[in-house]
Each structure stands twice: as C-alpha cells, then as structure tokens.
Amino acid sequence: MPTEVTTLYQHLKKLDLLKHSPTYWWPNYGTFEVIIGAILTQNTTWKNVEKSLQNLQKHTTLENFLQLDEETLKNAIKPSGFYNQKAPRLLQLAKNIKKDFGSFEEFTCKVSKEWLLEQKGIGEESADAILCYTCKRGIMVVDSYTKRTLCEFNIHFKTYKEYQAFLQDIECKTTIEDKALFYARFHGMFVEYQKLKKYGTIRK
Numbered sequence: 001m002p003t004e005v006t007t008l009y010q011h012l013k014k015l016d017l018l019k020h021s022p023t024y025w026w027p028n029y030g031t032f033e034v035i036i037g038a039i040l041t042q043n044t045t046w047k048n049v050e051k052s053l054q055n056l057q058k059h060t061t062l063e064n065f066l067q068l069d070e071e072t073l074k075n076a077i078k079p080s081g082f083y084n085q086k087a088p089r090l091l092q093l094a095k096n097i098k099k100d101f102g103s104f105e106e107f108t109c110k111v112s113k114e115w116l117l118e119q120k121g122i123g124e125e126s127a128d129a130i131l132c133y134t135c136k137r138g139i140m141v142v143d144s145y146t147k148r149t150l151c152e153f154n155i156h157f158k159t160y161k162e163y164q165a166f167l168q169d170i171e172c173k174t175t176i177e178d179k180a181l182f183y184a185r186f187h188g189m190f191v192e193y194q195k196l197k198k199y200g201t202i203r204k
Helices: 005-014 032-040 046-055 070-076 083-101 104-110 113-117 124-133 144-152 160-172 179-198
Strands: none
Touching (some): 005 160, 032 046, 032 124, 046 070, 070 083, 124 160, 124 179, 144 160, 144 179, 160 179
16 A cells, blocks of 8 residues: 555556546646636536536637626536636636736746635635646645545645645656646546546556
8 A cells, every 4th residue: 555655656657547638637738728627616526617618618718708797607607506606706817817917828927826826716726726737837736536545545634735745745756857747647647546436446
C-alpha cells in the first residue's frame, strides 16, 4: 500500500486511468470554458456541467460570455444547480477579468492565486483548477477525489495546503519536464480512480 507520493503516483500510473482522456485531462484545456466549468462543477457532477456547457456553446469565450444577461445565463446553467448563485458570480468574475486584465490572454499570463481568491465563490480548489487547467501553471489541484484516495492509503492532513505540499513534494523526488502537463494528469488520475472504483472496476 503506497504511503509516499512517488509510490502513490506510480501506483495510479500503472492503472492507465487516463487512456481515454484528453492530453491535459480537462476538456478544452487552456480556454475560458475551463473557468466556467470550474465554477459550475461546485456541488454537482461533471455530467450536469456538460449539459450547462452545451447550453453555453456559443458563449464560452470571455468576450461572448460578457454579452450574456443574468437571466439567460441562469437558464443555461440550470442543470448545474445553484444557478441563482453561480450565474451572478460567473458574470462578475468575467467582468473583473476584463476590467483588471483587458483580455483573457493577459489574464492567463498575469493572474495570481491571490487575485482569484478575492473573487466571490472561488476557494482554494477552484483557484488552483483555474491556474492549472486555464492558465497552464504547474500546480496540483486538491479536491474531494484526491482526499478520498489519499485517505484510502492512510494519508491524512488537516489543511488544503498540507495536502498540496505532500503531492507537490514529488518535484523533489522526480524529474518533471512539463509541470503543467504533469499536474494536470496527476490530478486527473485521482478523479478517474474514484470514478472507476465507484463502478467496481478498480482493485487496490
């Protein structure tokens, strides 16, 4: 049973969990659509998020998204739940990106985690998901799937930062040429592990 991060990584890698996934695991990596998805996926399943994104297919760039009014957005994202809360937060986030960075491209290059955490509705996990999958930063996302998997292997921490530090300690023990790719896929392994385990196809 793996107890160190490198052993855990090798254990997950051997399961070939990402064989049917995009290169960077998250669909449409590096686009504004990832930001929308990162907010919509809070307190719901990805299947519901996909329905919402399908409804928004003509508005998944920053400029097109800013053309939406709140009621139209609420109707589009109903499948994701909490639409009365998520719609105004998403619109305000888009407006703040435009105001503070001018363009989506500038945002991806210059945004900091501190800026993201100042935005209503964005916590540690959502901020890191945006940094990792939108801004292509080498940052490990820690979500419920990650914590659940670590718990199975008797790895426990109290804070988000402690979980993240444990997982990113792999940098000290391995050679990583593309940190953005590595952490995107490492996080994806945890999610896919839990999804497959749920349906009885994974055995430790």
